[in-house]
Amino acid sequence: MGFAEAVHAKAVALCRHVVRMTAAAESGHPSSGCSLAHITTVLMYHTMRYDLANPWNPRSDRLVLSEGHAVPIIYAAYADLGGVFGTDPAHARKLTVEDLGSLREIDSLLDGHPNPAIGFPFFDAATGSLGQGISVAAGLGLAARLDGLDKTIYVLCGDGESREGQIWEALDFLADRKLTNVRVVFNANGMGQSDYVSPQQSAETLAKKAKAYGLHAITVDGHDPEALRKALAARPPKGKPIVVIARTVKGWGVKELQQVGYHGKPLSAKEVEAALAELVLPAGDPDFTLCPPMPKGEVPAAPRGVIAMPDPDLARLAEGTKFVAAAQKGKLATRVAFGLTLRALGRASDRVVALDADVSNSTFSELFGKEFPDRFVECRIAEQNMASVAAGLAAAGKVPFANSFAKFLVRAYDQIEMAANSCANVKFVGSHSGVSLGADGPSQMGVVDTAFFGSLASVRTPKGHPGAVVLNPCDAVSTYKLTCLMANYDGLAYLRTLRPDTPVLYRPDEVFHLIGQKVLVPGGDLTIVAWGYLVHEARKALEALRAEGLACGLVDAYSLPLADDFPDAIGLREGGRLLVVEDNYAGGLGGAVAAAAAARGARAACLTPERMPKSGKTADDILKFVGLDAGAIARRAKAVLG
């Protein structure tokens, strides 16, 4: 059997699986899967070099399925090839064709969309929310370049999916970085979910756009094995990444599946019979012709190990920068402390990489970027792409810190949630958090961030970690310590930093845990619980209250989730009284502390901005405007105390 005949036969066999497994699951997207029949076959049985016995082999080519709903055909091919899966090498076994029958079941690893976190390591990232795959592939490609690994990252995208702006952020990024080890394939089947795709997403327009983006576009018949073989293995001209636009038929091989509006619908038992009658397996055995080649070279050891860091000496940390004097004086913005720590982490480990979205001179990731330009990824003004590139870098063993204003990271919350679903080891750092930046106004203030990341923090990942760890330090020392801890934590973490300078509160040898809190002032009739900038405002309030003879305690609750022993650690008793103050909108610390208090029968009041912020020249102006200045905190404390 020749190559084309073998591919065709295998494509038919895979479609038969797809039709049957989605029918058995009573849900899924058989029409999308079938449109990828020949592309999947050429890629997974011929073009990709990968290690079926060891999906963690870093030399293997990788596949990112951006149009995640088409995943059954990938499962079918992987099972047919006997690829290994599992959560780690010690708990791995071969996927079998029989396993395909468990698609979408609660105790199956074959999820409805790619979900590597539950144990399908052929994939590097959870997909299913569209438009993210090219960015993930770019991160994997960047990591391969950093590690000197000769491999290719293939990514399959839908045509309708290409309407997502992130796709074009990612293509700009591929062009900027000449990432020729990423090969994008658009599956141009001409149909979306509810209708045909727009002419703006036709194969012709896609080719024109790709060319305008400085990429090399190759348009092929996506069911022609020879054309696919050539296009998928074509050599990129002059540093131009290749985009393959494959014209395909949605529901290839099965008439019933080729109707508009048949997206995401499995066939009935009767329709399956008719479909299998259409999908006739040619005589002969394709298996001798088709077998994926192994990657060359020995398997490198996975990069591991603790990044050891000493106690901070802020003045030494700042050496060579304009911040030495501020560090000596003990008044330093936490964004500066973060930038200095990131630079120090970069010196300690070459696994640390940093990304920014054109604000590195505000987030101070530039301190890292100037010293380690090869490990600094300027993503320009495109936060979505940045977040998914970071997820790709993490999947390849890097420790990426992705930086922007806390407000601008909101742009990437969908990508960040998908990174959390992937158990990605990514660190997001949002500067200018809360309202204290003042003058620029609400469009630059991170005020919903703790609610979003806090919600992720409430759930355990398949690895048993929180979906996210939120860190909101109030001073330079705690910023240093928590940044070092998050670098060594294998999971998604979010650090908030502040624009204004804040005084240093902690000694350099203070011991921090990633998830924890510090009792700054014990005892009192009321305990004020604060984080970030409001720790300082609360200290002022405490002084004012003390002057009136009222003794209050103060806790710096710098993390979410709260530690399991939070109530005991802060000495919370039944009938005790708490006042939680934070300069983000509700949904971060307050809800979590209130829940802890309400579980114990204690009283808690929560103070968050009472109205939307606006511009104000100083932090004090705006804190007063939203009802969070020291005076407002003291007044509320007195009200709580009756």
Next chain:
Amino acid sequence: MGFAEAVHAKAVALCRHVVRMTAAAESGHPSSGCSLAHITTVLMYHTMRYDLANPWNPRSDRLVLSEGHAVPIIYAAYADLGGVFGTDPAHARKLTVEDLGSLREIDSLLDGHPNPAIGFPFFDAATGSLGQGISVAAGLGLAARLDGLDKTIYVLCGDGESREGQIWEALDFLADRKLTNVRVVFNANGMGQSDYVSPQQSAETLAKKAKAYGLHAITVDGHDPEALRKALAARPPKGKPIVVIARTVKGWGVKELQQVGYHGKPLSAKEVEAALAELVLPAGDPDFTLCPPMPKGEVPAAPRGVIAMPDPDLARLAEGTKFVAAAQKGKLATRVAFGLTLRALGRASDRVVALDADVSNSTFSELFGKEFPDRFVECRIAEQNMASVAAGLAAAGKVPFANSFAKFLVRAYDQIEMAANSCANVKFVGSHSGVSLGADGPSQMGVVDTAFFGSLASVRTPKGHPGAVVLNPCDAVSTYKLTCLMANYDGLAYLRTLRPDTPVLYRPDEVFHLIGQKVLVPGGDLTIVAWGYLVHEARKALEALRAEGLACGLVDAYSLPLADDFPDAIGLREGGRLLVVEDNYAGGLGGAVAAAAAARGARAACLTPERMPKSGKTADDILKFVGLDAGAIARRAKAVLG
């Protein structure tokens, strides 16, 4: 003085204001403003037809400043022209040049970035988070077309900003809809914040991209008045929207401001002197040459009025659809009930418009779309653009319902937050909310949505409304009632709908308030507070508990923020006990209820998914997997009761 000389003189005068006002504010972006000097002058003094005395005149051309940080030059022109501002016509006055000195002050309406909500109605949307302006302009343009108004929407974008994917979603949208009443101007000054822009964002590449997107690109010298006059007023060829690419100089007129990395920095007092010496006002008075023309025609009345709706008769509501039988049986998915209600609202008012992102056959906005194709806006797979288009439609008096899966709306949270900052009258509807959809897995489940919208719900807008109202109905009747209430509410609201069918619990004449709750089962030693799908699961738990002799109450807490009288309405006493159950991650209902309980000294326990969901064939499978099935609720209730 000829036109070009007059424009030039005015441009110099505006730059002088920009330099002085940002210096006085001690922050701001003078270099960006100065790059727009001639573009602003030609637009605001010559090309735009608008009503300086009545910024609410719907016949006026509009300006969207996508690169919001450049706003001082717009303020300067508006003040120089004596434009009127204020929160409404009764509280309006002329802006003066003296007002410019208050830029960014806490009691000024001249915010650091465009902020119409605080009273600057020359703008339709808050900007400052980049990449959103073209989409807003598209919404304004669509509304003008629907209303038969002959006006043009101008939008100013940065070149670096064009890296944001949303820009290209918006340009696809303009091309698809042939929105020739939108005129995009790219301010190609070649510099971003931290560096020069990438070659991917150069004027040449921008022109190539725009052409590939099917638009008509005109490249001009952005400091050449005649070239700008021609380009800004050029007639679109063959239904092709025009994109003007204006090559400009960042910091035009002031050498100090032309350095890389000078983004977002005001000049010192000394530098201001030097700058003013460079910005020499030519002799002669440009004011007789330059005066914006008024729009033609009478001012139409603003569209107002209540959309009156009867009590629901589900079977009649479903007439002409396949859902009649289900409606008669009283078991209907809330997403279907929503779609049927939306169709009914469309019949009641032509202000109602609907948007979807290629999932209208899942959200059931297609029920509206089929009957009102002119008022149905298919946005394809581009949620960010959809959200901002909706904000634009709202600013023009429409009542837009923007639909997608709750999960996919996460993609647009930045745009939605900016819509909230704009006090936009937009309704977002997220279907497939929570975990009950089961089979598709976590990439399709809306689980962080209540935390995000709930955080917006915690803050008051300048209009005195909550930043968002969250609605999570459990049955078809409450979905109908709440959808009608949100249509009549002038503010941002978010409705969650469910994939599975749920039984009808409420009578058609049940009275609902937009913000409220329903006590379904009063009394008991413990009150279970639930919303959405978990109301039904809680009912099952109540039955099981009753069988064991334990009497519990049940509250359907369908909205956030909680009503002010929530604790009293549900009969919460000091020492009382609550159990909150919800199938979203923490941060929605639980935090708010816990805060209410902790304020009163009651006890509350919160149950949310204990681990990340995965695929499971049925809602029951997945609820059990995450610890939220009736059995888990009953067990927790017993534990709380001790």
